[in-house]
Amino acid sequence: MQALHIIKIGGNVIDNSENLHRFLKDFTALEGYKILIHGGGKVATQIGESMGIEAQMVDGRRITDIDTLRIVTMVYGGLINKNIVAQLQRYGTNAIGLTGADGDFIRAKKRPVKTIDYGFVGDLHEASINPGNIAKLLDSGFTPVFCALTHDGEGQMLNTNADTIASALAVALSALYETTLIYSFEKKGVLMDVNDDDSLIRDIDPERYEKLKAEKIIHSGMLPKLDNAFNAIGMGVKAVIIGHSDDLGQLKNKKGFGTRLSK
Ligand SMILES: Nc1ncnc2c1ncn2[C@@H]1O[C@H](COP(=O)(O)OP(=O)(O)O)[C@@H](O)[C@H]1O
């Protein structure tokens, strides 16, 4: 089986142009099939605020009313996606920027209203991704760059968390490729002390995850990231790594970096 790297880049890296450029150069240097996924929640919040629209988050998910959907479609699918694609082209990666609607690559279902109405937020399901379609792109020499947008197949764009898209792509594509999923962000990995990069936890299994959660050592944005990551490793993805965007080059050197998940 051919190797595939699926890499999700965090919001704080997108926000820091030096870190972003370093990452995009290292991403270009990574050989073989690869896919990049980005969000950009912070930028969407800032641009929304400048237009008088306050962000509302519940459990790390954005309540997406029609005005917010317009903003995230412009910001994720336009501003951020096209800038990343242009920079990748400059460094020599033949990137193609996509939402889930393009090529019908990622379909989602609008999240049903229970106690909270999330608005135009899309949940992924088993049939969301057709790996054969994405394989055609990869085989044609393109490097897909997906943003945090999906569609429902009936003309409606939906906002979908980028960590979840990365995990679902990794699961679907592990049927065709030996897939490694990497969450690249602004810290060395999962840390014992979130403010101390020397406190890296090198390995986590589900049992340790439960303990670290109970002790509140893992919290906020790291919780959905690890939930997505453990879901991927349980469903055929070969390896999941959570690490610093500056350390992607270590992958090429076959050295370990960041936090590695085990079953
Ligand atoms: N134990 C931990 N180790 C590292 N980061 C943690 C930990 N617990 C919580 N976090 C927080 O999780 C954040 C990453 O989640 P998030 O902001 O959603 O990531 P991203 O930018 O990739 O979308 C970190 O910036 C950090 O503040």
Ligand SMILES: CC(=O)N[C@@H](CCC(=O)OP(=O)(O)O)C(=O)O
């Ligand atoms: C439904 C939902 O919450 N979608 C996310 C999508 C962006 C994202 O995931 O951005 P980061 O990776 O930078 O956090 C949002 O709008 O914030």
